[in-house]
Amino acid sequence: MDDKTKDQKKQGDATFEQDACVPFDHIEDMWFWFIAAQQARNEGARYASGAGLVRRPCEPVDILKILDGLYRKRRLLRDHLLVLRHYGRRHLAPDPTRVKEARAFYLWREALERMRPVLEAKGIIRRSHWSAHYTHHDGCALPTFFPEFEGVAAE
Numbered sequence: 001m002d003d004k005t006k007d008q009k010k011q012g013d014a015t016f017e018q019d020a021c022v023p024f025d026h027i028e029d030m031w032f033w034f035i036a037a038q039q040a041r042n043e044g045a046r047y048a049s050g051a052g053l054v055r056r057p058c059e060p061v062d063i064l065k066i067l068d069g070l071y072r073k074r075r076l077l078r079d080h081l082l083v084l085r086h087y088g089r090r091h092l093a094p095d096p097t098r099v100k101e102a103r104a105f106y107l108w109r110e111a112l113e114r115m116r117p118v119l120e121a122k123g124i125i126r127r128s129h130w131s132a133h134y135t136h137h138d139g140c141a142l143p144t145f146f147p148e149f150e151g152v153a154a155e
Helices: 003-018 027-042 060-072 078-090 099-121
Strands: 134-137 140-143
Touching (some): 027 060, 027 078, 027 099, 060 099, 078 099
Antiparallel strands (some): 134 140
């Protein structure tokens, strides 16, 4: 084995380590990445696997398949998809403090929570610890999936 082959193998090993897939830390990050990829595709860009700065464990079409499956199983409704698309294009989640966005915020969070188990099972997003589903309001931990109780102070 000559020195050139050894150097190529070393470079190949380093490249292989750098190319390891990195799952998304947050489901919102995954959604905004997906929307940006879809917008680029609609504008004529071609998606090449692994061409981004960070290699992801999925392609945009994988997210579409997950959405389609959840929609066909009636886990996601048309309202969920419309809210996800609208706020995804804005690259900003709905603001629960704005009256006009309160329903959209509920639908946004409900849709993402319904997608979470599938995305975690496929390794697209990191598995979240149970405590990540709780927020603290005035020293009282409340489940984030009960939006009607948000902002209610413990008495």
